[in-house]
Amino acid sequence: MMNSSLVPLNQSSTDVSNTTLPFCLLEAGYSYIFNTxxxxxxxxxxxSVLIxxxxxxxxxxxxxxxxxxxHTTTAFIQTMTYADLLVGVSCLFPSMSLLNHLQGLEPKLTCQVFGYLVSVLKSVSMLSLACVSVDxxxxxxxxxxYASxxxxxxxxxCIILIWLYSALIFMPxxxxxxxxxxxxxxxEWCAVQWKTHPAFTTFIVVMLYTPAALTVCFTYGNIFKICRQHTREISKRQARENDCSKNHFSHLSHKRYAMVLFRITSVFYILWLPYxxxxxxxxxxxFxxxxxxxxxxxxAISNSFCNCLIYSLSNSAFRKGLKRLCSICDLENFERHPQIKCSIIIFYIVLLHLH
Structure with a gap:
């Protein structure tokens, strides 16, 4: 049964008994026109559209x-991006549920499958960020x-293990x-009848959230500490050595790139902390x-959009790649890059399938 506090306040009990209302977690914003x-x-x-x-x-x-x-860091970032993309696609499920398009599905199994899939995808994002920090x-x-x-x-x-571990940890x-x-x-079934249990919650926190957070804190803390030390040492020797400028820029590049990834990770945990x-x-x-x-x-799910936003705005390599892509896609150069034509066709096919 629907909790009476979730029923629109300006609808009488008689109307409620004669009308099938969707389950609403927020008390405001109910539309009688669309019945949603x-x-x-x-x-x-x-x-969903933004993600x-x-x-x-x-x-x-x-x-x-x-x-x-x-290239190795990019592999983990791409893994995280694909997982976030699937999160955005999966978010269409609750929208269809609120629009009364999923009434023929079995509520218990539907809730379990959807909750499991989204949890696995967000776990992949979290573990990918931890692996990026280790890298x-x-x-x-x-x-x-490093190369060896x-x-x-x-x-x-490592990427395969991330997916397997994420799939197994939520299997219970x-x-x-x-x-x-x-x-x-x-x-409604997910909110009313599917309850959380302290033992399972503790298991997830101990096996996923805590190790990932501690790994990120340890690695980035040491990265910034080492970069500061190297910058001070190189600055002292800059006047005496000819190749110091090159090494200095190398360490600054490491620090800048680490800062971008640190911002992504920080936003991730800031958005996920209330959850x-x-x-x-x-x-x-x-409570x-x-x-x-x-x-x-x-x-917390909005982090799937914030990741790509921060990465695109903060990472110079991504901005250069975007500019290079725009120049390649110019009509004058289009015929000289057949791989771009193929990629654009695939891109539009994906969009059509999502639509």
């Missing part, structure tokens, strides 16, 4: 104008042996351990509120 939670649908659809379009641009730039440097840490602390330590084969194996949600998150709470805190409070039976569940969930 208009505010929730608008927010989710807007976020899908933003990450498609990043993928397109990486594919058509790849940067020759930081940059090795590049700064082991510059001479971080090979293409090892990077591919199908075994009755509890709800892995609030991504499907716009569906994680509410997850812990609700699992412990301390529960439908609006807080909706707002913290979609604030």
């Amino acid at each position: 939670c208009l505010l929730e649908v608008t927010l989710i659809l807007l976020l 899908i379009s933003g990450n498609l641009v990043v993928i397109f730039v990486f594919h058509c104008a790849p940067s020759p440097s930081q 940059r840490y090795i590049a700064v602390t082991r510059p001479l042996t 330590l971080v090979s293409q084969c090892r990077v591919r194996c 949600s199908f075994m009755g351990w509890g709800k892995p998150g609030y991504h499907g709470d716009v569906v 994680i805190l509410y997850f812990l409070l609700e699992s412990g039976g301390i 529960h509120h439908p609006a807080a569940s909706f707002l913290t969930t979609w604030l």
Whole structure:
């Protein structure tokens, strides 16, 4: 049954009993014309469009104008981007649910599958960011042996492990351990009947959130510390050595690139912190509120758009790649780059499928 606090305040109980209303987590924004939670649908659809379009641009730039440097880091960033793109596509599910297009599906299985998929995708993003920080840490602390330590084969194996680990860690949600998150709470069964359990929540925090956060704090803390030390040492010897300027710019490049990735990681945890805190409070039976569940969930999911936004605005290699892509796509140069024509055709095919 629908909680009476979620029913529009200006509708009488008689009307409620005779009308099938969608389940709304927010008390405001109900539309009698469309018989839907208009505010929730608008927010989710807007976020979905931003996430899908933003990450498609990043993928397109990486594919058509790849940067020759930081190829291993780019592999992790691309993994994160594909995961974020799939998050945007999956966000169409709650929109269709609010628009009453999924009434024929079994509620329990639908909630479990959707919650599991979104949780896995966000776990891939989180672990990819942790791997990026480790990659940059090795590049700064082991510059001479970096190429041998971080090979293409090892990077591919690491990406496969990220997906496997993310898929396995949330598998207990199908075994009755509890709800892995609030991504499907716009569906009534997910919010009312699918409960969180302290044991499963603790398991996720210990096995995913905490190790990823500690890894990022350790690696970036040491990266900035080492970059500061190198910058001071190089500045002292700059007048005496001819090649110091080159080394100085190399360390500054490492620091600038680390700053971009640190911003992405910081925004990730800032947006996800309210969600994680509410997850812990609700699992412990301390606090529960439908609006807080909706707002913290979609604030966290908005990170899938913020990642591509920050990366595109802050990373000089990405901006150069975007400019290079624009120049290549110029009509005068179009015929000389058949691979770009093929990529554009694929791009439009993807857009048509998403539409």
